[in-house]
Amino acid sequence: MVPLIEYEEASAEVRAVYDDIRRSRNTVFINNFWKALANDPPSLRRTWESLKAVMAPGALDPLTKELVYLAVSATNGCTYCIASHAAAAKAKGMTPAMFGELLAVVGMANETNRLANGYRVPVDEKFEKLF
Amino acid sequence: MVPLIEYEEASAEVRAVYDDIRRSRNTVFINNFWKALANDPPSLRRTWESLKAVMAPGALDPLTKELVYLAVSATNGCTYCIASHAAAAKAKGMTPAMFGELLAVVGMANETNRLANGYRVPVDEKFEKLF
Amino acid sequence: MVPLIEYEEASAEVRAVYDDIRRSRNTVFINNFWKALANDPPSLRRTWESLKAVMAPGALDPLTKELVYLAVSATNGCTYCIASHAAAAKAKGMTPAMFGELLAVVGMANETNRLANGYRVPVDEKFEKLF
Amino acid sequence: MVPLIEYEEASAEVRAVYDDIRRSRNTVFINNFWKALANDPPSLRRTWESLKAVMAPGALDPLTKELVYLAVSATNGCTYCIASHAAAAKAKGMTPAMFGELLAVVGMANETNRLANGYRVPVDEKFEKLF
Amino acid sequence: MVPLIEYEEASAEVRAVYDDIRRSRNTVFINNFWKALANDPPSLRRTWESLKAVMAPGALDPLTKELVYLAVSATNGCTYCIASHAAAAKAKGMTPAMFGELLAVVGMANETNRLANGYRVPVDEKFEKLF
Amino acid sequence: MVPLIEYEEASAEVRAVYDDIRRSRNTVFINNFWKALANDPPSLRRTWESLKAVMAPGALDPLTKELVYLAVSATNGCTYCIASHAAAAKAKGMTPAMFGELLAVVGMANETNRLANGYRVPVDEKFEKLF
Known part of the structure; x- marks a missing residue:
């Protein structure tokens, strides 16, 4: 340290x-x-x-940005970042119910990411062009 | 495959x-x-x-959930998941400006996660109790 | 390359x-x-x-070792490693049903890993000493 | 927390x-x-x-599933998950020798995953079709 | 895209x-x-x-910085980043022998990172204070 | 443990x-x-x-190798490995300024890795052949 x-x-x-x-x-x-x-x-x-x-603030509101930050930090297992950005998100309006749902989405995304990787799923033609 | x-x-x-x-x-x-x-x-x-x-839909609206999903997928480098959830987010209202900002937050979170890890920053007393 | x-x-x-x-x-x-x-x-x-x-072969049989290798590769999103170790596991006896179950466990583990991280769950006293 | x-x-x-x-x-x-x-x-x-x-229990036996869970958790660096699933694996028959071998495979897989990524190795034709 | x-x-x-x-x-x-x-x-x-x-250039020379960039990119499995920073490192003097050694260190670090995680090795007193 | x-x-x-x-x-x-x-x-x-x-020592000098090891460990969030390899790097000549710059590069690489993933940037023709 x-x-x-x-x-x-x-x-x-x-x-x-x-x-x-x-x-x-x-x-x-x-x-x-x-x-x-x-x-x-x-x-x-x-x-x-x-x-x-x-x-x-910009195209995304500050709370959404904190939730995204927290989602990445939970995925990376960065203890400090989880603690500090959960506090910041709470200060910007995150309720316990929102926190629970956020982590449920994060968990689900990490699960399906590995299923998609493991099955080596090819990208659908339809998804190739974003904007 | x-x-x-x-x-x-x-x-x-x-x-x-x-x-x-x-x-x-x-x-x-x-x-x-x-x-x-x-x-x-x-x-x-x-x-x-x-x-x-x-x-x-629940405590978080569907678009916020898709943005979180996309943030995790970009962090994990899951090509399929990035493509499919970016399409889903777009269908739920994500604009190019929102997508750009989302990735900027994701990048930033991944950067600071490694700085916090690398410096082995201790969690502030103030952040210990969330709810 | x-x-x-x-x-x-x-x-x-x-x-x-x-x-x-x-x-x-x-x-x-x-x-x-x-x-x-x-x-x-x-x-x-x-x-x-x-x-x-x-x-x-050792304390673990060769097929179990290949399944573990494949689980790590799916988690890391290493396309080459997933392809080659899935082929190796199949050669050592992995059936389609085993492959499906393996990925289900891998997905689940990645989900709960992020829930444990996100909630910052403290290790139970009981789990502290392994052997 | x-x-x-x-x-x-x-x-x-x-x-x-x-x-x-x-x-x-x-x-x-x-x-x-x-x-x-x-x-x-x-x-x-x-x-x-x-x-x-x-x-x-299914196509894979319960101990194999716990070993896979543990392998993913060690890869992700989820302290809680390593502790709890190592205890679960031990309860289902994992010996110290099996634990040592398991981690050796996990370590090796993480090493070769990065070598495959770093060299950008193309998937062999032979590995393309799994089942 | x-x-x-x-x-x-x-x-x-x-x-x-x-x-x-x-x-x-x-x-x-x-x-x-x-x-x-x-x-x-x-x-x-x-x-x-x-x-x-x-x-x-600063306390670290530009080539060392590119090697570090490449090491992180190989660890994260970011194909684009591996390709572009390997090219940048080569332009700054990276030889094939240096590239091989770099990936060997990256592989080794990823292996031992998981062994340290899996065994839950406590940090030695001696390593606690860096500077 | x-x-x-x-x-x-x-x-x-x-x-x-x-x-x-x-x-x-x-x-x-x-x-x-x-x-x-x-x-x-x-x-x-x-x-x-x-x-x-x-x-x-080889094509890369021992200090460069320790810096690369440390970069991977900070990326993976392996607390033990960060602590031990930071100590090893210091013993081989890493100064506080070098450590700060190293982590800055590591942070930056993790940020741009996610931007490249998220935007699904195709590899430039020019980067395809390394040596």
């Missing part, structure tokens, strides 16, 4: 990112992910800027 | 599932996934019944 | 491995995996020696 | 599933996986019914 | 990224990955800017 | 491997991975022999 960089001991470059995280999220809380990433300041800045852009 | 079982050559047990797929989806089209699974009739029935239950 | 090294054009070092594959499997057929690996002769030799040792 | 639902505090719907688990397994012990899933009763019921059907 | 956006039909926003790719790589060739991403111009720009920053 | 086999209680067969590990690494320290694998002596010997061969 690497040291977690607290605000007080952070360089000016890191503090600028922490300040933007606090401002954007309207809280003083900085979660451990950023404190770990702060060991590599260019990664910290780049990842935060990307995350802020990708998770902003 | 296994043979794809067409309706005409299918057993009564398999036809009953195909009939239900057609009725539920309001189309005669049966996609290859089911024709491959029909090589194992109990799996065909169980998987279809599960899928129908899991993907039905 | 890399060139597939045929027996006729292979170095003596590669031919020695090909000869051992043919002898061990009692066939002249060398499948593409080995012809690709032959681009790196030390990997070819080491991988073949390991595979021969690991897949030999 | 979500609360683990104990029998005493469970709804009638959840208790009915717990009762069936106890009857089918001939033990009062309910492991944490089901107590977590009980937060979403429809998932609990559906997953238990599927698991019971898939893991029942 | 989505349409591949060619330079001639691209919007000014997309052309600006294509121009920067051409300038940075000193070639007129734009590979399909970017032509697909161009369906979502903000993702195209953000991904290209990130990639350019991450792959620039 | 399985018992960790200490040197003092190990069989002659296991001790021979432990002795070789100590000699090769010039330290008396045996890390937990080997102590767990010692439950299956043939796997212990085979895995150690393979690892020693694969990680030896």
